[in-house]
Amino acid sequence: MTKYPMTVEGSKALEAELEHLKKVDRPRIVEAIAEAREHGDLKENAEYHAAREQQSFCEGRIQEIEGKLSNAQIIDVTQMPASDKVIFGVTVDIINIEDESALSYKIVGDDEADVKANKISVNSPIARGLIGKEIGDIVAIRTPGGEVEYEIDDVRYV
Structure with missing residues (x-):
């Protein structure tokens, strides 16, 4: 199962x-x-x-x-050794390359997702684009308004 x-x-x-x-x-x-x-x-x-x-x-x-x-x-990511890699459960800070705006998201399960609380589903396009990447990586996320590039600024295991 x-x-x-x-x-x-x-x-x-x-x-x-x-x-x-x-x-x-x-x-x-x-x-x-x-x-x-x-x-x-x-x-x-x-x-x-x-x-x-x-x-x-x-x-x-x-x-x-x-x-x-x-x-x-x-x-429980707090029980894992912290690293620079984006995985399920971490809080990731990203910066929009174009306008330098900063965003922070926690990657959570489907039932926990709440965009207003900055919690995004592990299956969302943003999370899928971020998982496996590390601090300093630049990722291109496909959005309804077109492709947007973000730089991973920080990964927190909180």
């Missing part, structure tokens, strides 16, 4: 969500279903149907998270 890379922070976030779903949301939904059943006729009981739908979404998400965690390969 294929393992998918995930950072320690990503696995902890999924585990916290899973625990919340199992210990808070699931009991609340079961209680809502029981309460709605007491109102009588289930065919025309909107509260019952809404609670059942919530239950379906909750159980689906629980299964999805459990599947992701069981197929995750958790990578």
Whole structure:
């Protein structure tokens, strides 16, 4: 079975969500279903149907998270010897050669990606272009606006 890379922070976030779903949301939904059943006729009981739908979404998400965690390969870059090479889990600082603007990205798993938090998926074009390169290398990244060249300024194993 294929393992998918995930950072320690990503696995902890999924585990916290899973625990919340199992210990808070699931009991609340079961209680809502029981309460709605007491109102009588289930065919025309909107509260019952809404609670059942919530239950379906909750159980689906629980299964999805459990599947992701069981197929995750958790990578902790803080336990690895630091080097100048870009690998999964590192934070990389890059400089746009054309306008000298600086960017910083953390390369994370697909489920953890959040561009607003400067976390990009390992499968994104930028990350694929950076992985395996070292500080000082110049990489050409194909973007919707054309090819952009970046220089790798720093690699941090944090």
